[in-house]
Amino acid sequence: MPAPAIIQPKGLSDRLTALFWRRPRLLLGLLLVPPLFWLGVVYLGSLFSLLIQSFYSIDEFSGMVVPEFTLKTYAELFRAANLDIIIRTLLMAAAVTLGAALIAFPIAYYAARFAKGRWKAVFYLGIMLPLWSSYLVKVYAWKLILAKEGIVTWAAGITGTSSLLDAVLALPVVGGGSLSTSYIGMFLVFTYVWLPYMILPMQASLERVPTSMLEASADLGATRAQTFRTVVLPLAMPGVIAGSIFTFSLTLGDYIIPQIIGNSASFIGMAVYQLQGTAGNTPLAAAFAVVPILIMLAYLGFAKRAGAFDAL
Amino acid sequence: MPAAVEFAQVTRHFGNVRAVDGVDLTIAEGSFFAMLGPSGSGKTTCLRLISGFESPTTGTIRIFGEDVSTTPPHLRNVNTVFQDYALFPHMNVRDNVAYGLMVKGIGKTQRHEKAEEMLSLVKLSGYGDRKPGQLSGGQRQRVALARALVNEPRVLLLDEPLGALDLKLREAMQDELKALQQRLGITFVFVTHDQHEALSMADSLAVFNEGKIAQIGTPEAVYNRPATRFVADFVGSSNVLPPALTRALGGPDEWASLRPEVTRLAATGPVTATVTALRYLGSGTRVVLDMGGTELAAIVPAGQPLPEPGTQTAIAFDPAALHIMAGA
Numbered sequence: 001m002p003a004p005a006i007i008q009p010k011g012l013s014d015r016l017t018a019l020f021w022r023r024p025r026l027l028l029g030l031l032l033v034p035p036l037f038w039l040g041v042v043y044l045g046s047l048f049s050l051l052i053q054s055f056y057s058i059d060e061f062s063g064m065v066v067p068e069f070t071l072k073t074y075a076e077l078f079r080a081a082n083l084d085i086i087i088r089t090l091l092m093a094a095a096v097t098l099g100a101a102l103i104a105f106p107i108a109y110y111a112a113r114f115a116k117g118r119w120k121a122v123f124y125l126g127i128m129l130p131l132w133s134s135y136l137v138k139v140y141a142w143k144l145i146l147a148k149e150g151i152v153t154w155a156a157g158i159t160g161t162s163s164l165l166d167a168v169l170a171l172p173v174v175g176g177g178s179l180s181t182s183y184i185g186m187f188l189v190f191t192y193v194w195l196p197y198m199i200l201p202m203q204a205s206l207e208r209v210p211t212s213m214l215e216a217s218a219d220l221g222a223t224r225a226q227t228f229r230t231v232v233l234p235l236a237m238p239g240v241i242a243g244s245i246f247t248f249s250l251t252l253g254d255y256i257i258p259q260i261i262g263n264s265a266s267f268i269g270m271a272v273y274q275l276q277g278t279a280g281n282t283p284l285a286a287a288f289a290v291v292p293i294l295i296m297l298a299y300l301g302f303a304k305r306a307g308a309f310d311a312l
Numbered sequence: 313m314p315a316a317v318e319f320a321q322v323t324r325h326f327g328n329v330r331a332v333d334g335v336d337l338t339i340a341e342g343s344f345f346a347m348l349g350p351s352g353s354g355k356t357t358c359l360r361l362i363s364g365f366e367s368p369t370t371g372t373i374r375i376f377g378e379d380v381s382t383t384p385p386h387l388r389n390v391n392t393v394f395q396d397y398a399l400f401p402h403m404n405v406r407d408n409v410a411y412g413l414m415v416k417g418i419g420k421t422q423r424h425e426k427a428e429e430m431l432s433l434v435k436l437s438g439y440g441d442r443k444p445g446q447l448s449g450g451q452r453q454r455v456a457l458a459r460a461l462v463n464e465p466r467v468l469l470l471d472e473p474l475g476a477l478d479l480k481l482r483e484a485m486q487d488e489l490k491a492l493q494q495r496l497g498i499t500f501v502f503v504t505h506d507q508h509e510a511l512s513m514a515d516s517l518a519v520f521n522e523g524k525i526a527q528i529g530t531p532e533a534v535y536n537r538p539a540t541r542f543v544a545d546f547v548g549s550s551n552v553l554p555p556a557l558t559r560a561l562g563g564p565d566e567w568a569s570l571r572p573e574v575t576r577l578a579a580t581g582p583v584t585a586t587v588t589a590l591r592y593l594g595s596g597t598r599v600v601l602d603m604g605g606t607e608l609a610a611i612v613p614a615g616q617p618l619p620e621p622g623t624q625t626a627i628a629f630d631p632a633a634l635h636i637m638a639g640a
Contacts, residue, residue: 215365216398218385220412221463230415234402 054286065282073283077291082271086291089268092183093251096190097198097244103191104198104243109232111199112206127196135193139260142189146179146261153178176263186262190251197246205239206232237308241300248299252292268292314377316341316467316499317362322371324357331357333523334371339467339501341376344493346510347503349520350546355503358520359469362501363392376466390467391460395475397452399444405431405455406440412463430458433492450481457489461496468493470502474509486513507547511535519543536571537635544569544637551575551608557583558634561627567637572598574633575610577619581626587619601625 009015020027056065057072076082111123130138145151156165169175169182176182209232217227233240255269266274268288276285303309319337323330332354339345347355360366361373364385373380380388391412399408406427407414413423424440431437434454444452453473460468473489474482490513493500504510510517511531519526519534519542527539538544541552550569553561558568560583577599585603593611597618601608610627612618619625 210396210398212394212396212398213400215363215385216392216394216400216459217411217415218365219363219390219392220415220459221386222411222415223386226415230411231400 050286050289053282054290056283056286058281058283063280073287076284077287082288085266085268085271085288088265089252090295092186092190092267093248095187096194096251097247099187099191100195100198100247101202101240101244104195104202105236105240108199108202108206108239111203112209113211127199130192131196136256138193139189139257142185142192143180143260146185146188148178148180150178150180180261181263183262186257189257189261190247190254193257194247194250197250198243201242201246202236202239205236205242209235234307241303241308245296245300249292249296252295314374315339316343316376317501318374318377319358319361320372320374322358322361322368322373324354324361324366325369330523332361332368335523335525337518337525337528339499340516341466341499342497343515344490344500344513345502346514346517347501347520348505348507348510348517348547350505353520354523355505355518355520356471359392359471359501359503362467363390363469364388389463389465390469391463391465392469392471393453393456393460393473395471395473397444397456399452399455399459401444403443404440405436405442405444405447408444408455409440409458409462411459416463426462427458430462431455433461434458449476450485453477453485457492465498467499467501470500472503472505474504474506482509489513511547519547521546538569538637540637541567541569544635549609552606553608553634554606557603557606558636561634562631563634564636569635569637570608570629570633572609573611574629575608576628577610577612578626578628581628584624584626587621587623587625589621590618601627603627 009018053065054073055069055071056067057070058064059066077086107123107127111120115123143150147153153162153165156162165179168184169178171184174183174187176185179185179188213231213235214227217231218224222230253269255267255273258265258267258270268291272285272288275281275288315338317337317339319335322332322335322337324332335354335358337358347358349355357366361368362375364380364383368381375388375390400411403411406424409430410423410427413426418426428437428440431440434457436451436454436458439447439451439455444455447455453476457473470489474485477485486509489500489502502513511534514531516528516530517534518528521540521542527534527543529537534543534547538547538550544550544552548571550571553563553568553570555565555567559565562582583603585601585608587599588602588607589600591598591600594614596611596613599610599612599619601610608627
């Protein structure tokens with residue numbers, strides 16, 4: 001007797017597969033419910049409660065949170081001391097993003113275009129390896145490297161470039177007593193710590209630019225600089241933006257590096273940490289926490305209008 | 313007048329691989345030239361040597377008499393239609409076509425005007441505002457063509473230009489490319505692995521095999537008088553006869569080729585064969601024969617009686633149609 005056209009289902013797994021085949025959305029729904037619950041209820045819920053908190057204020061005499069909607073707390077952000085914190089953080093985040101992008105691009109470009117086989121593995125290992133060790137260990141290591149008695153000072157001494165180092169440290173605002181207590185040092189550490197988050201998305205977007213597109217550009221008469229400006233950069237832009245979202249928002253929210261490196265001037269992350277902890281001023285902490293969100297939204301809106309996502 | 317493209321003893325090695333191995337080649341100005349061969353035969357590398365994406369390991373390449381061996385691609389007055397079209401996805405069709413003018417610093421109004429002109433040349437007027445992603449394969453190829461022509465190159469290179477299109481579109485594009493080339497009068501050099509395409513479009517063609525040119529000539533010469541066994545087999549699947557069989561069929565003791573369409577089935581002949589398969593072609597039937605271990609084919613026109621597979625038959629042909637391959 002020939003085999004039947006329909007095979008009898010054996011066991012639960014056959015029946016489930018049949019059910020999912022008849023109702024393709026069911027499986028998708030089952031897979032999406034846990035993450036959507038997390039995102040929708042837990043994450044957006046806390047974000048919403050943060051937003052609510054930021055519209056509360058604190059009673060100056062009792063130090064208690066007054067649960068009434070007011071813009072008083074937001075007005076406090078515009079006090080000179082607080083505005084300084086915001087501007088300082090914003091400038092640092094912008095500088096770190098720019099610095100990371102400039103260092104990351106050649107590395108990502110090399111990895112995407114030329115690295116093959118073993119060298120590709122070396123690239124990934126080189127980028128990921130620093131992520132395996134604790135963030136704190138790296139920051140303290142940098143403190144030792146940048147300290148007055150540290151490696152940089154020593155290296156400057158034996159190479160006879162001490163005067164150059166002193167000149168850099170003598171710069172107004174960004175300089176200081178030593179690299180580890182200056183904005184320059186903080187910039188170096190931030191850039192180092194967030195660099196992988198810039199390189200990886202950049203590399204992924206550059207990988208999707210076929211060689212023939214670069215050849216087509218040269219074929220039509222473009223110089224290397226023209227090809228870079230009109231073809232490579234626009235096509236890599238989504239990756240650059242993705243990377244800059246990481247470096248920008250991570251710097252905006254960080255509260256550890258400004259504590260360990262630098263001249264102990266306050267940053268948004270530090271302000272949030274201190275206000276909700278020791279100071280007990282949760283509304284102002286919440287208002288500070290909203291600032292990076294607004295900055296990121298404005299940044300993305302600007303990037304979209306500038307056509308950064310046209311190649312997506 | 314110098315030739316459009318001239319190769320003198322050009323080689324291109326990749327490590328131990330001789331992709332192009334001592335090629336001499338002359339492409340006349342205004343001709344439609346095909347480089348035909350199986351994949352890995354060196355035809356695409358030759359095209360890239362003309363465009364400048366590869367440099368010769370040894371030998372000289374001249375374009376209109378000028379040695380271009382050290383000239384980078386962006387300074388060569390040749391343009392390429394890429395196999396994957398390589399259209400810029402972030403630019404609309406008009407900006408894609410105008411790209412070559414943009415990098416030369418030509419103003420927006422002027423270059424857009426010229427781009428529209430090119431688009432109408434390839435019958436895509438009105439598509440300027442679309443993105444490449446919104447076009448079909450055939451339309452993308454026309455955009456690639458318009459983009460390559462906007463700089464008014466003296467030589468246009470086409471890398472497997474019709475490979476990604478379906479049969480009907482491919483045939484229409486063959487006619488269009490041919491007409492376009494005749495209208496513009498510039499030299500077209502195209503690479504293909506499709507012998508029908510090469511034979512029907514080219515004025516002359518080079519057949520590549522293992523980095524060398526096996527034969528150069530007009531389609532008619534290459535098809536009817538193949539120089540080597542490889543050419544006979546690759547260009548139109550001729551019957552290749554070993555010396556012993558050629559002699560048995562009344563020829564000299566040499567390798568020979570015999571086209572299936574001039575091979576007829578006969579009741580009697582010097583050598584008998586077994587019918588192994590019939591392949592219906594529409595306009596006729598290809599009868600595959602086993603003649604003492606050599607596979608031969610004969611085309612029986614539609615309407616004529618067909619032999620049964622497994623039966624014995626003999627073949628007959630006009631002795632003048634037997635082509636002796638001295639170079640085999």
